[in-house]
Amino acid sequence: xxQDDGDWDFDPFLTAKDHKRIQLEALSRRPTSQLSPLELFKxxxxxxxxxxxxxxxxxxMEKGRFIDLDPDFLEDHWTLLERQGSYFKGNPAQRSRLDHxxxxxxxxxxxxxxxxxxxxxxxxxxxxxxxxxxxRSEAVSSLEHRYSESGVRLxxxxxxxxxxxxxxxx
Ligand SMILES: [Zn+2]
Numbered sequence: 001x002x003q004d005d006g007d008w009d010f011d012p013f014l015t016a017k018d019h020k021r022i023q024l025e026a027l028s029r030r031p032t033s034q035l036s037p038l039e040l041f042k043x044x045x046x047x048x049x050x051x052x053x054x055x056x057x058x059x060x061m062e063k064g065r066f067i068d069l070d071p072d073f074l075e076d077h078w079t080l081l082e083r084q085g086s087y088f089k090g091n092p093a094q095r096s097r098l099d100h101x102x103x104x105x106x107x108x109x110x111x112x113x114x115x116x117x118x119x120x121x122x123x124x125x126x127x128x129x130x131x132x133x134x135x136r137s138e139a140v141s142s143l144e145h146r147y148s149e150s151g152v153r154l155x156x157x158x159x160x161x162x163x164x165x166x167x168x169x170x
Pocket of ligand 1: 119120122130159160
């Protein structure tokens with residue numbers, strides 16, 4: 001007799017998913033001020049309580065808070081928010097807040113087309129959010145790349161808000 005036969009009805013994957021949803025719904029009943037940035041993004045990603053989770057997330061981003069979604073999400077903040085297109089269609093005020101944040105964020109690296117991260121606390125000389133590197137070695141390799149491409153000498157320093165690393169003119 002095969003003892004595993006009885007297990008075919010058991011779907012641990014679905015159970016885990018349901019369990020997660022129940023947890024998120026419990027979170028959504030708490031005031032947003034009691035939730036961590038990551039918890040707020042989890043609500044947004046699961047389309048739960050968007051009428052309060054999205055404005056709360058935008059508040060954090062406007063305040064310049066760097067929100068680390070790793071390793072819970074593979075996508076970035078913008079992708080997770082843009083997925084809620086129908087919410088933003090019905091909430092033009094929140095849409096324009098998001099658009100404003102996007103305008104000020106990361107600019108594209110013309111060469112690689114890669115979107116870089118920004119520090120929402122530090123501004124560069126043009127008044128845009130400063131490009132942020134998660135690790136010192138990432139910042140150093142960008143510095144070396146910039147020097148070999150354009151001869152510009154830059155130096156690495158740690159973000160004073162402890163968000164990561166920045167480059168500045170040497
Ligand atoms: Zn910074």
